[in-house]
Amino acid sequence: MTKKNDTRLLLSKNDTWVRPYFRKYRKLLILVLFLGLLTFICGSALMFTSGYLISKSATRPENILLVYVPIVLTRGFGIGRPVFRYLERLGSHNWVLKMTSDIRLKLYRSLETKASQSKSEFQTGKVLGILAEDIEHIQNLYLRTIFPMLIGLLLYTVIIIAFGFFSIPFALLMLLMIGLLILVIPLMSVLFNRANVYRRKEARHILYNQLTDSVLGVGDWQYSGRHDEFLTSYNESEAQVRKAEEKLNRNSRIQDLVIQVVFGLIVIAIFIWAGNYFTSNGMNGANFIAAFVLAVFPLMDALGPISQGVTEFPNYEDSAERLHSLPSIDSELDTINQQAEEVSSTSGNVSFENVSFNYEGSEKVILNNLNLVVESGSKIAVLGKSGTGKSTLANLLRGDLKPTSGVIKIDEKDISTINDMSKVVGVVNQRPHLFDTTIMNNVRLGNVAASDEEVLVAIQQAGLQSVIDQLPLGADTKVEEGGKRFSGGEQQRIALARILLQDVPIVIIDEPTIGLDPITERQLLKTMFDVLKGKTVVWITHHLMSIEEADRVIFLSDGKIMMNDTPLNLQKSNTHYQTLLALDNN
Missing domain, CATH: 1.20.1560.10 (ABC transporter type 1, transmembrane domain)
Known part of the structure; x- marks a missing residue:
């Protein structure tokens, strides 16, 4: 111009x-x-x-x-x-x-x-x-x-x-x-x-x-x-x-x-x-x-x-x-109420149809003609080496990246037509950001219109009640800058409470347990899968701790899906999965 x-x-x-x-x-x-x-x-x-x-x-x-x-x-x-x-x-x-x-x-x-x-x-x-x-x-x-x-x-x-x-x-x-x-x-x-x-x-x-x-x-x-x-x-x-x-x-x-x-x-x-x-x-x-x-x-x-x-x-x-x-935003604001109604009725069916992705200016293909269906209410674990496209797949689903080719749909609707993905997809990532304010205010970010009672219910569901009970100010305790007052597992639970308050049909869990000890990791994952029951969960993970919680496991390699089955079937018949499981247990 x-x-x-x-x-x-x-x-x-x-x-x-x-x-x-x-x-x-x-x-x-x-x-x-x-x-x-x-x-x-x-x-x-x-x-x-x-x-x-x-x-x-x-x-x-x-x-x-x-x-x-x-x-x-x-x-x-x-x-x-x-x-x-x-x-x-x-x-x-x-x-x-x-x-x-x-x-x-x-x-x-x-x-x-x-x-x-x-x-x-x-x-x-x-x-x-x-x-x-x-x-x-x-x-x-x-x-x-x-x-x-x-x-x-x-x-x-x-x-x-x-x-x-x-x-x-x-x-x-x-x-x-x-x-x-x-x-x-x-x-x-x-x-x-x-x-x-x-x-x-x-x-x-x-x-x-x-x-x-x-x-x-x-x-x-x-x-x-x-x-x-x-x-x-x-x-x-x-x-x-x-x-x-x-x-x-x-x-x-x-x-x-x-x-x-x-x-x-x-x-x-x-x-x-x-x-x-x-x-x-x-x-x-x-x-x-x-x-x-x-x-x-x-x-x-x-x-x-x-x-x-x-x-x-x-x-x-x-x-x-x-x-x-x-x-x-003029046209988007005109349709926001209509989309809110559509979001409220979203069941959470996800489909990747011939999706390919590479970054602009790079010849390396991260995802290559990928096809994947995640049924509503199911939990899928995405495995793969570093750089194989696990986080890219999550970012594409969240709408943070656009596929080079192909289409991603939620309930048969192209996600590029969804203006506010925060009403459809929630994310619990590796390092959630906690603001220098109270626990209540940090959790309320998931839904600013929520009542105090709804916030407290989300905190309890996320397994934070025992932590809250030990604090003099309870849920009104300040988390301090970056959440440094709390451990890594407690920070993840605060982030989980946000997602519960957000009440979206699809949740991405992107390696939230990195840096946690095995006991805390297992407890956190169990809490997450228990409270997210009924939602569509895409779990990005680097190892097989609590893998039995997933309904299906896929393994990405060279931008393609190399295995796709239940954890039990893979453990019985897939030698590659058996090797990964043995290495992870050791």
Whole structure:
């Protein structure tokens, strides 16, 4: 998508990230613009009456009423300006908080409803860039560009009309000179800074990707003794960002200088015009010269920010492009209730039909034309050496990966058409993440709408009751960061309680007992299979502990199924399985 197209997208009816909020919060927008206009009108009126009052008071007034009225007006406008300013800021920030809240919710839904696309197409750094920069840019689009520009244009119109009552030629001159401030200079600034803005933004996104990638693997940098190399690389990338920012700052200072020069010319023009106009009309021009000249200065606060806001318009274009590249949720949200009903009636039949998979850019085939049926309510154990595709098979079923060819179905429905796989498939993996909050809150992640009683039932079913009973705060005990307060087996039981609360028809158990001692491992597996009875279970395992709990065992090798039978039949007739069982027992 070209940047020209981005501009059209940002302003067109097809825009779904910026334009909709004008309509949704239009009453608040009108109020904010009205308050902003009143703020600057009060500011100019305050300076106007102050200038007139100062000039008039310097001469002996024929009547005290000639200065009494300007005194009252000065007080009124002096109070009105900060009041309207405060209300305008309150309204505009209220608008932005509502808008950014909606955008963030939309972003999370977009990534969550198309999890497989999000994980495969969007790096963590890119998502961080969207959260940290793009949403902030859309926020600034309102605060620093749209609001100031609309208020400035309204004020521009009022100024030209006001001068038109006094002098049409001078009104046309102001039309031209103020037009330079709010139209010509901003457009010229965009023209000159456009490339630098994109260069800075691209450098920042590269920095986000590099930083998140390195931080996630910071332990490996440290253990390998190459942390200095990481710091050097990061500092070089950060220097590129600073270089782009320095160039933009230099251009911004030149732009500010030009604005100040044009504004100075406007002040001089008004000074000359006011003196000539009021003197030639037989009026005391000195009083109105000060009034009109001073009234111009508050306008700088209204017209000056427009140029800087418009300069950053390329940021908004690029942010709009990145946000529009996310999965669309409009159609998905329309069908979410219908799918919820479908999920509630899902029986859990799973079928892999001619499924092949290899990673993009790699010739190695992980799964090769695999066919597999897992009946509803059955438990299947998936064995195989490392790298044979066990976890890949689980990720495909979960929707985290898409098959290169073939189709995966749940109850004869292609899983690519299921928007929210979390309602259908649950996962107990090797290292479940526990948050630094209470046991109750960690378990409630499985179903945030669950009652306390339902959470406690899930905790009990997962075999955690004896652990809870020994804690002073019971289920309200904090698990601490990463769950380090609890053993590996207890962490897995908390994860199991989540799945029970989630109440999905299909559960993937992905080698959850790695690192556990044999007794704990057997107890945990027995608990899992007991409480998951009636659900379809796909058990990824590396050895045969508690294998008798499975209804069927398959063995993957070279991307294909090499054995597929009950544990009892394999133990009787399959020499390869007998060898594996003997090795595992030893």
